[in-house]
Amino acid sequence: MENHREITTVQAATILISTIIGVGVLPLPLFAVRGGGSGAPLVTLAGIILAAIGLFILTILGTRYPQKTIITYGEDIVGKWIGKMCSMIVIFFFFILSALAAREFGEVVVSAVLRETPLEVTVFVMLLIACLSVRYNINTFAYIHNFYVPAILGPVLIIVAFSLKNANPLYLRPLIENDFYYMAKGMLTISALFQGSFIVTMIIPFMKNPKKAIKASFWGIFISGGVYLLIVIATIAVFGTEEIKQIFWPTLELARTTALPGNILQRLDVIFLAVWVTAVFTTLFSSYYFTIYSIKQMAKLKDHRMLSFFMMPFVFFLAMLPQNILQLYDVIQIAGRAGLLITILYPAMLLAMDLFRSRRRRKKSDVQES
């Protein structure tokens, strides 16, 4: 396999950031509050840590096989057929994830902004853009992410900063409110919002210096996790836990409540939605990219361009399956939590087996030498 190693560490980190920040920002505080009440920041933090552990496992695996992705080294570690089976499950999961992201995007747009526009059109347009972008190679992929990161982070931070004018710190206390069971469930849901970070396995083979992938992962999860935590803290401080339970997209509501001083803009949701559309695009782009490239690698195809268009109708069809927004969120939460088995447990298993085998190998060579 010929690799042009052109992606820098910074680029890798930005890919992670813009991939992680996506549709999930909108219902994030709701998920967190459902899990932990006023202890939501704690739940979020736990979710971030869990996601970080998963990401580090994957990155360590990647640095051990700097030429390969999880699709290819998976076959090396567990054997060809089991590896292929697992890869198929992973691919299928990201296939679903792309569809759900596209649908959630469409659902927000239809119920909050463009109310007359058919849902199918918004979803289709989004998928089409992702499809077209996937046709290019990984460098373009890196550039697109790199380009959008400041545009995503800046406005979000501005909104959070100005919203604190209406904040009431009492809403953030007590730190632990709910049962441990609910908190654990909330933690899993939130950590599922970070599943996009799986893309790191695709990037490592193209990095200039694969050893630095750990550093990129750290900054990626640190910045995106920090943004998520800030959003949760700000929405709870402004709305309180009880009000958050009443709204679908507390983050969007936060932007609607926040005004720039001096009435320059009386509501910031316009800015926020513009940013959010880009954020959704980059997320969808990554998960679709992962799906297409993994299929390409598994089937050992030469070209992925036609595949990108070939898969699109299936994603679209899957996106249209949920009946309404309530069902959609049920599916998202269940799929997300189940997906943790794939995105954290599977790599963890691979890493354990790999470590075990390399130790045995070393022992064997030791025995032979002596």
Next chain:
Amino acid sequence: MTYKNPSLRLVIIFFLLFPLLSGCWDSQEIEQRATVLAIGIDKASNKEEAQQSLGGITHFDKSNSSEPEEELIKVTAQIAVPGRIPLGPTQGQSSHNSVLIVQVVGHTIQDAMLNLQQQVAYETFLGHLRIIVLNEKIAKKGTQRFNDFLRRNPQIRRTASLAISKEPAEDYMRLVPELQRIPSLYLADMVDNLSALGRFPPSFIGLFWTILSSKGQDPYLPYLTIKDKKSIQLSGLAYFRGDRMAGKTSPLEIGFYMAIRGVGRGGYSAFIKVPGTDEFVLVKAISRKTKVKVKLKDGKPHVDIKVRYESEIEEKTSQSIYINDSTIVGKIQDETSKEVEKSLKKLIVKTQKAESDIFGFGEHVRATYPKYWTKEIGTKENWKRVYKDITYDVHVDTRIHRVGMKAK
């Protein structure tokens, strides 16, 4: 072959892009829109109810009781007339025709809005809705049934204002103030600016919902009256018990309320009797600093309120007293503190009687004693019962820093 032909490619692209020119589904010309600027909600009278049953459009059939049981409300909406709202300062134009006033009856707001749509040719648009005026009588029966629609509709701003009126809300919609060309904007500015001037704590519909949802606090709203059929006056703070209005305070009590809530910006002044004389001075609160602490005393919450005022003497009523040394200022300080302390206690007692914890002491209890809260209280209703007889201490400390530019 043909695929490589550049001119053919251009033609294809041209035809592919052609359908996009028609615009999107949501495009709407601004003059085709009925922009609702303000809404007033009243109880419907019997006559109007009869009208509704003739022209109802949201229920299937009268006979099979497909009608909601809620009382009918009368919604008066102020709709901007496209093109009539002047942008710059133009002279000598009356504001009479810049808005259209439509009145409809319905079971809920959306029901009424649908009825309204039957009367207006253009699609109603609520994105610029600045203020909703609720009549006192309706507010006393509960506001929760309006909140659902307002929360669900994405057009409504969370920063819109909500106010309670003594007179029918309809009158506010028909009122023509002299200071602003667009009546509803004057009304909205009035409510918005009040908090900027320190006359009222921050109040907008999103905040009202937030407080209403929180378990340990009851909401409040500005209470408006009409003076001389011409001008609007803020004449108190309407306090709620849950979603129902429970009563109103006097205007000065708004200041005391802000003191307990710890709203930093002062704005109210009060006459204070100078000790030892019969004369008064007007003392204005510039800023306040409040510390609220909740303790558990014998298993019951006890509130400790410390307020520190930074004040200024604005005026004295008579020439016979002199404000020229610091001892007299000190005496005025003490007198002010005493008076304010008394009034604060009175206000708390008033809200306790109404079981309306507008100060949010319950939130303090929930935040500081979570175990006690979940075990003993847990719900909003329970907190009201506890709030009714909680004990409290009030300490007021006044500092007069300035006396103006006069030496005597």
